[in-house]
Amino acid sequence: DLDLYVAGFQCQSFSIAGFQRGLDDPRGQIVYHVLDFIAKNKPKSFILENVKGFATLKHGKYAKQTLQFLERIRNSDGSPAYTIHAKLVNILEHGIPHNRKRWYCVGMLKEAYPNGTQFNFPNGIPCPAMDRFFEQSPSSGTVSTGAGVVAEQVKTEHVEKNLERAF
Secondary structure: OOOEEEEOOOOOOOOOOOOOOHHHOHHHHHHHHHHHHHHHHOOOEEEEEEEHHHHHHHHHHHHHHHHHHHHOOEOOOOOEOEEEEEEEEEHHHEOOOOOOEEEEEEEEEHHHOOOOOOOOOOOOEOOOOHHHHOEEOOOOOEEEOOOOOEEEOOOOHHHHHHHHHHO
């Protein structure tokens, strides 16, 4: 019995930073092992994650194939086993100071949740400003991180521009 299965399979095959060879790259084929595991073990729920390219490369071919495979997994009575939700999520919109879109897929085993499998991707939360994590020491020109760590404050024009661009 498995309550939750989480997998983030190899992304280089689908990534802008990689060669975007998709399933022609052996690393991209790891997704088949992930899907096979879900089909054989039927966890009560699963979360899959990958780079944006998994959902957009070749007009979304790889994400569509993955979703079709997951939708073909059946219960003992022949009905679809999972309620499946997939979405591109920018982690910047969820409180993480990094502009990065990721593909997420959440599946809920219908037999494990007889009263329904309600799932919604969470609403975004604002990313806190970096200044929130530092306390200015008025007398010494140092910055405290709040954990007792003190460092010299160096706020160059370059740092200021990067902080503005990030937020």
